[in-house]
Amino acid sequence: MLSRMFTECDGQLNVSFGYQCLGPRWKETNNAKEISTLEKDIKKQSNKSTFSCLSGAALSANVTLANTNICNGLIGTGLLPGLDSPKTFQRVPSSPSLSSADILSTSLQSNVSNLSNCSSPQSDDIEWDTTALRSMSAPSKTDGFLNAMEVQMAGGAAGEDRVQAVCSEENGWLFCAIYDGFNGRDAADFLAGSLYENIRINLNTLQNGEKEDGFRQSVLSCLQQALEQAENDFLYSVELAMDGRPDLVSIGSCVLVVLLYGQDLYTLSLGDSRAILATSEGITNGLMAVQLNDSHSIDNEVERSRFLSDHPNEPGTIIGGKVKGRLKLTRAFGVGYLKKKKLNDALMGILRVPKLVSPPYVSTQPSLCVHKVSEGDHFGIIASDGLFDFFSNEEAVNLVQYFILNSPSGNPAEFLVQQLVSKAAKNAGLTLEELMRVPAGRRREYHDDVTVIVILLGSNHRTATASTNQ
Structure with missing residues (x-):
C-alpha cells in the first residue's frame, strides 16, 4: 500500500513516505473499504517479507552548499528530484534496456563533467523521471536475490541528507540507505546515484547454494566491496575536477545501509548515523533498544x-x-583532504x-553486522545523527512504541520528526510556529538535518495492535 502525506507550515512543504507490505496477493485499490479489509487481513496472507511496514520522514536545516547533481542525466534525474524531501514509493518495473555496466560507466563519465559545473537549483515542481528510474533499477535475469521483475522505490533529500528505499515483495527483500552529507551535498549525491547499483551488482554474483554462515559473510563482503568501489570512483572524480572545484576535497558523507533479506538484517555504516533495533527478546517488560552499528x-x-x-x-x-x-x-565517505x-x-x-x-x-573501513530477526524483534529505526542530538536510543524506541500503540495506521517516522522539532523549539525558547518560520540555513542553529526510517518487523506486530485498539 502506497501512502503520501503533505503538510504545509508557512509555505514550507514537508513530504513523508510510507509503504505497507501486503505480500504477493496485494493489488492496487482506490476503495477505502477494500484497503481497510486488506489491512485487517494482512496477517492471514502468505507474506514472503520479514517486514510489514516502512515509513520515512525528513526535515531540512541546512542550506545546500553545492547543487551539483553528481550523477546528472541517466541516473541523477530519477534519484535526486528538486523537491527537498523524500518521495512516496513508486512501483518500477524492470527494463532490459541498459546493462548494469552501461549504467555505471555512463554515470561515472557524467560525474567528471558535473563535478566541474555546478548546476543551478532545480525547480520544486520537478517530478520523478521514471525512464531514469527504470534504467537504474533494471536488473538482469539471473539467480541473484536482488534481481526482481518489479521493485518499488522511494528517495529524496533533506538539506544535505539523502535517503533511499528499494523493496521487492516478489523476492522478499528491502534495501534502505541514509547518506548524511557534510560541507556540501556532492558526496551524498554520488552515493545516492551509485551505491545501490554497486551493491546490486556485487550481490548478484553470489551463489545461493552456500552454507548459511558462509553466505552471510559473503553478503557482508559484497556490501564492503561496493562501498570501496564507490569511494574509489568518487575520489578519482574529485581529483579530476579539483582544479575547478577545490572545495570538493573537503566534502564527505556518513553512510548507513540496511538490507533485510529473509530473516537476516544486514547493516553497513560509516560515521554517526544509527540503526536501532527494538526488541523484547530476553526481557520481561517493554522493549529494549539495541544499536546495531558503531558510532565513528x-x-x-x-x-x-x-x-x-x-x-x-x-x-x-x-x-x-x-x-x-x-x-x-x-570514518566517513569522501573528505579526501584528510586521506x-x-x-x-x-x-x-x-x-x-x-x-x-x-x-x-579518516577511515573508510565500515562497521558491518548481520542480525537474525526473531519473533521478539518489533521494529528498527534508521536515522541520521540529527535525531540523536535530541533523543537517546531508548527514548526513540519508546516514542515509536507509544505511537504505534495509539496510532497503528499512522507514520511513526513522521511522529519522531515532529517530536524532535517540538523539543528543539522548547530548548530554544520558541514556539513551534516560530521555529518553523526560521528559514533553512538559520535552522541549523536549532537542529541538524534529520532523516528517519522506521521498519516494522514481522507480519503481525502492527496488525495485532490495530485490531486490539479497534
Missing part, C-alpha cells in the same frame, strides 16, 4: 583509542575534539591541513 566519532572512546593507535607518537592528530582540528568523524596529501595540497591557505604526516586520518 572522536566522542566514542573506543573509536578515539583506535584512531590514536593508528597514528602513534604523532602530535596534533586530535585538536579541539576533532580529527586534525577539522572533523569529529573518524590523500595531494588532495589536501589543493586547498589554499588556512584551509589546508598542516603537517599531514600519516594519512589517511
